[in-house]
Amino acid sequence: MTFDDIVAKPGQWLQGEGPHGKIVVSSRIRFARxxxxxxxxxxxxxxxxxxxxxxxxxxxxxxxxxxxSFNASLADLPALQKQIxxxxxxxxxxxxxxxxxxxxxxxxxxxxxxMINEEDHLRMQSLLPGLQLREAYKINNDADLFxxxxxxxxxxxxxxxxxxxxxxxxTGLRASAMVHLPGLVLSEQINQIVNSVGKIGLAVRGLYGxxxxxxxxxxxxxxxxxxxxxEEEIIDRLVKVIEQVIEHEQNARQTLLERRANMLLDQIxxxxxxxGQARSIASKEALNLLSIVKLGADLGIFPEPTQLAVDELxxxxxxxxxQLGVKQEKLSPEERDTLRADLVRAKVKQIPEPNIAKVTTxxxxxxxxx
Amino acid sequence: xxxxxxxxxxxxIYLTQIVxxxxxxxxxxxxxxxxxxxxxxxxxxxxDLLLGLGATQQIERGQTSQRCPVCGFxxxxxxxxxxxxxxACYDTFADGLANLLKGMHKxxxxxGKMPAKxxxxxxMADRVKSLETELHQAVxxxxxxxxxxxxxxxxxxxxxxQA
Numbered sequence: 013m014t015f016d017d018i019v020a021k022p023g024q025w026l027q028g029e030g031p032h033g034k035i036v037v038s039s040r041i042r043f044a045r046x047x048x049x050x051x052x053x054x055x056x057x058x059x060x061x062x063x064x065x066x067x068x069x070x071x072x073x074x075x076x077x078x079x080x081s082f083n084a085s086l087a088d089l090p091a092l093q094k095q096i097x098x099x100x101x102x103x104x105x106x107x108x109x110x111x112x113x114x115x116x117x118x119x120x121x122x123x124x125x126x127m128i129n130e131e132d133h134l135r136m137q138s139l140l141p142g143l144q145l146r147e148a149y150k151i152n153n154d155a156d157l158f159x160x161x162x163x164x165x166x167x168x169x170x171x172x173x174x175x176x177x178x179x180x181x182x183t184g185l186r187a188s189a190m191v192h193l194p195g196l197v198l199s200e201q202i203n204q205i206v207n208s209v210g211k212i213g214l215a216v217r218g219l220y221g222x223x224x225x226x227x228x229x230x231x232x233x234x235x236x237x238x239x240x241x242x243e244e245e246i247i248d249r250l251v252k253v254i255e256q257v258i259e260h261e262q263n264a265r266q267t268l269l270e271r272r273a274n275m276l277l278d279q280i281x282x283x284x285x286x287x288g289q290a291r292s293i294a295s296k297e298a299l300n301l302l303s304i305v306k307l308g309a310d311l312g313i314f315p316e317p318t319q320l321a322v323d324e325l326x327x328x329x330x331x332x333x334x335q336l337g338v339k340q341e342k343l344s345p346e347e348r349d350t351l352r353a354d355l356v357r358a359k360v361k362q363i364p365e366p367n368i369a370k371v372t373t374x375x376x377x378x379x380x381x382x
Numbered sequence: 383x384x385x386x387x388x389x390x391x392x393x394x395i396y397l398t399q400i401v402x403x404x405x406x407x408x409x410x411x412x413x414x415x416x417x418x419x420x421x422x423x424x425x426x427x428x429x430d431l432l433l434g435l436g437a438t439q440q441i442e443r444g445q446t447s448q449r450c451p452v453c454g455f456x457x458x459x460x461x462x463x464x465x466x467x468x469x470a471c472y473d474t475f476a477d478g479l480a481n482l483l484k485g486m487h488k489x490x491x492x493x494g495k496m497p498a499k500x501x502x503x504x505x506m507a508d509r510v511k512s513l514e515t516e517l518h519q520a521v522x523x524x525x526x527x528x529x530x531x532x533x534x535x536x537x538x539x540x541x542x543x544q545a
Contacts, residue, residue, distance in 0.1 A: 168492070171492055182487065243494045
């Protein structure tokens with residue numbers, strides 16, 4: 013598979029809806045693994061990194077799910093392509109900054125991506141749409157079982173899988189879900205949720221943006237600890253918490269519809285209006301307004317395919333994706349904002365005006381009232 | 383307020399994270415925040431950041447000038463990077479790490495999956511241990527035929543373990 017194939021066909025998590033797809037955008041499982049008694053990538057000299065890469069890469073390419081995979085050395089990937097892979101969540105930001113001695117292998121369906129010599133010798137991650145953490149775990153685990161027979165993993169009877177950073181030792185597992193929570197943000201309940209999830213050892217952070225600001229009302233919920241709990245326990249606990257977050261978000265949306273329908277419809281209408289008319293729009297504003305249109309689609313105010321169009325814009329309006337579409341050397345931020353507005357306008361023009369009648373029927377009609 | 387990392391510039395970024403009911407606070411200046419990856423929330427965990435601060439002092443308390451025999455890593459390197467040098471460092475710096483891990487994780491014993499190869503080995507090693515106890519008992523009871531059989535079985539297992 014070539015890089016163009018990846019560009020032409022985004023991963024399933026961006027295309028199809030998974031379980032609880034209206035609120036849970038995607039589920040991700042990541043394993044960290046290392047070779048025994050070999051320097052970790054951050055400590056290894058270039059020659060050692062290259063040697064370790066050589067020992068690992070053939071085995072990774074031989075994993076059954078890696079048939080017809082995309083396989084690239086970070087030294088050979090142009091900066092723009094690296095950035096595209098980051099925006100597609102196929103490669104971590106840290107990995108994108110690597111060059112000789114690091115590589116990435118991405119499965120044909122883009123569900124499994126294996127980074128070689130990231131912070132650890134092996135970082136395997138699987139990504140699925142909706143809430144499918146257990147399914148994603150299985151994809152990762154199958155690859156892990158294949159590799160553990162062929163590579164001498166660093167494993168300690170008490171500490172489990174040994175990792176470069178002590179925060180990952182044990183299972184080496186990071187399970188996370190990307191959730192879209194406009195209802196909780198609009199009803200100002202989000203801080204409460206973030207705090208209570210934090211209290212039980214899980215982390216919630218904004219997906220884009222700096223610090224605690226969450227652009228596009230997108231949050232990532234993940235486990236914080238990796239030692240002292242089995243993989244299944246970590247995932248079960250996370251799934252339970254996410255199911256509660258989903259319920260809170262649904263309630264928040266319902267309550268907004270019942271008590272503050274005018275405010276909600278105003279927000280949705282304005283978002284639709286601005287996106288449909290803007291001639292220049294920064295990434296931050298675009299993400300936030302797209303999130304509100306997505307909420308409108310979830311509530312039935314816009315027809316079905318709107319969610320997909322919005323999800324696609326979340327990705328295609330990011331800097332590297334904008335740059336990819338033009339021949340020009342390097343776009344200035346102003347040029348990017350103009351291009352972004354053009355792209356968004358064209359898509360939003362295809363979405364019919366908000367249909368408020370749809371809302372009133374769903375709130376009064378089907379006994380969903382609390 | 384002064385930045386907790388460089389202890390020079392004014393802190394402008396205040397982070398609070400609650401893990402298991404314990405509150406952790408870090409104050410950073412803009413430069414250090416960028417360097418520590420705070421601007422990229424997807425790749426950032428508070429614990430990683432804390433590793434560069436108080437946590438490294440815990441490792442120091444455990445060892446003074448130890449060097450990992452496998453990769454040559456020292457605790458000074460850990461202080462700089464917050465990462466270890468190789469898997470053997472977990473044994474080299476075991477004392478200091480135990481404190482660090484205690485504050486970071488749910489427990490200190492891995493209870494999850496392990497490579498099948500290793501789990502077979504561990505099972506075999508356990509079997510050898512219990513056979514040795516039996517052998518000891520057999521000798522004491524002067525059951526020499528049993529003892530001879532046990533000795534052969536142990537030798538066979540140990541041979542397999544070495545393979």
